[in-house]
Amino acid sequence: MSQFDLQYSAARRAVIAKDFERLNGMQRQAVLKTEGPLLLLAGAGSGKTTVLINRIINLLRYGAGSDCPAAPVWAGEEELRLLKSADAGELQLSEEEKERLCAVQPPRPWEIIAITFTNKAAGELKSRLEAACGSDGSEIWACTFHSACARILRRDITRLGYGASFAIYDEDDKKRLISSIIKELGYDEKRIDPRAVGSRISGAKDALVGPEEFASSGGDYYHSVVAQVYQVYERRLLAANALDFDDMIFKTVQLLRDFPEVREHYQRRFKYVLVDEYQDTNHAQYVLCSLLAGGYGNLCVVGDDDQSIYKFRGATIRNILEFEESFPGAGTIRLEQNYRSTGNILAVANRVISQNLQRKGKALWTDKPDGEKVQLFVGETQDEEAYYIVKQIYDQYSKGEKLNNFTVLYRNHALSNNIEAAFKRSRIPYRIVAGLRFFDRAEVKDMLAYLWVIHNPADSVRLRRVINQPARKIGAKTVDALADISEKHGISMFQAAKNAERHPELMRNATALLSFTELIESLSALREQAPLIELYELLLERSGYLDMLRSQNGEEAVGKIENVMELKSTISEYAARAEAPTLGGFLEEISLLTDVDGYDPEADAVSMMTVHSAKGLEFDTVFICGAEEGLFPSYRSMENPEELEEERRLCYVAMTRAKKSLHVTASRRRMLYGQTSYAKPSRFIDEIPMGNAEWHCPAAPAHKPKRETVPASAKYVRNVASGISVTAEKPPADFNFRPGQRVRHQSFGDGSVTAATPMGGDFLLEIRFDSVGKKLMMAKTAAQFMNKI
DNA sequence: TATCGTAGTGTTTTT
């Protein structure tokens, strides 16, 4: 008997069926064409996530089926009916017949993989699937490219000579490593920019070109320099047992391509492969998808060529444009009905994007009313522009509109400044998405680097970061000596430090080096027995890092302590959530984590972000500011028609974020980078059809809202997206600990508070525990694990 | 070895 009858209650099935019925004809087709390659061209706001979810649910329930468009009878329905009757004894079936009927059985949840780009999208997919199909939902691989690769690599990467507990290097680690290699090879860092070299290497990896092939692919002097760096870079990564982000895809492809057992394992497993945001895939990701789907050939990709905005990161729109050639027999379904924006907004966006030549061509339509016209405004100065935005928001706000329905989008971060200033002056709560991320802060990175070294002492990049932080008298020349020895003897820098006494050049620092390696090793030994959180606390104390912060004064140091403590709550949150928490698991999770993941759409504030980070979001009212030649489109793209088309797509993405109201603003004069410059309004404004838009006359003097217009309690939050916000969720009622208070902690037992220092609306507590001694913790966090007694 | 001053630089950045 088929699975799903046992697993799905009648009520749940009714809900699922109703969901399906709400879909339009095209969406239904997209859900039902389950077999073979399928390209789903899903325009902005066309409900593609809903389609993806319905598709998976449909698969789980009915499996492979007819391609019948808008079929009222779902695939497998007939087979199911027969099986049911047989089960009820109404019908006699031979074993053979039963088998044939059962062959139409749906795939198991773990035979489906849905790949996205962001953690946020993956998380959303996962939770919606779980809501719809319970435990089945959680067995589906709904993950990002990188987390899928991490899973595959952990299992089999030893075949490529790496250890299973490899580290993941972020952009910063990568840059450090490349800089040090450039220096080592004797090149002038001013002439050879590490970032440029890094992106050339990225490009090679995206194209699945290894160091040797890259070197032999010839070229000019610069190419040969990059080739040299690339070779050493690869060697260093291997020695440190580390992968960068590009490697995660590259190595997975290698694994699948070069090892038939591995390939077959996954090709047998994944009967259905779904890929979201396909327009943003690069060549390596394309190959990865085709390898994963290579068994059954059921590859469904969803994307919108008009929203491809990551070409500069290696994404190639060709993956979409040439999908039908790459996968013969592929079907294409267009989802062109837009459920998000009003008629005017859509008309404007359509017209602008229609100027692009490189596109599949598709016209979004809506049955929504035209709504208000798109508002255009050009101020004399940036302040005028900012106050236009402020006034618009203020007017709506006083009519009862909520602030989180507004967003201000700009092409680059530098533009946020004057808008931010205007919001501050007008007391409008705002938040800036992105900027400096929590995990990018120096002190947080330091602590993470320590954890990485504890996890994997061979990790030389992280080792360099912390070996003299706090100062341990291990200066640059000692570190260089370590690097030399490690290179010469083929051992890690950590090993070299351990053997300090054997190397004359290290003799003078042997004591310092040994005490460092002992610190790491003692902590590493501890990680087997002690909970993660305890390991972290010991690290804070024993490394002397916390003491170093404490000895500094000023607000900056307080903030640093807070951040280091915040990382602690991140760890405890992980430990509480994970089934089997490990140091490696934690590190992997956060290295694949980014800032937009922390974006909270509920908070009542106007959000501000770059157009890039707005992808996938929607708002009632959108302001696109800085619409000037040289800014948007950016001056760097203006000579190159292809790059200009990418700018236009960016503009399209920005416009299609708006549901009800869209404003495009510019300024004739602008103070940027300390200089005043003049620019014409963007060509994208010229491309807007005036039948759907109107100019806003800047004649009236800029209006300043009164001070008391917005609740005084509203806070200005910069960098709200500061990683995982666990503590913000539930500050416990009672965190008001005083010195002398007896407390009982979940893991440290009983103790007394010896000091409580106020710190940013919280307290830094010093507690002397009866059994484990003195600990420092932030009160709000601690209160979750601790009671007064 | 740490700190201070200055010279240089300045799209976008899912992981």
Place this chain on the structure above:
DNA sequence: CACTACGATA
């Protein structure tokens, strides 16, 4: 303007 990265100093 604001930030970083490096070199000259104590």
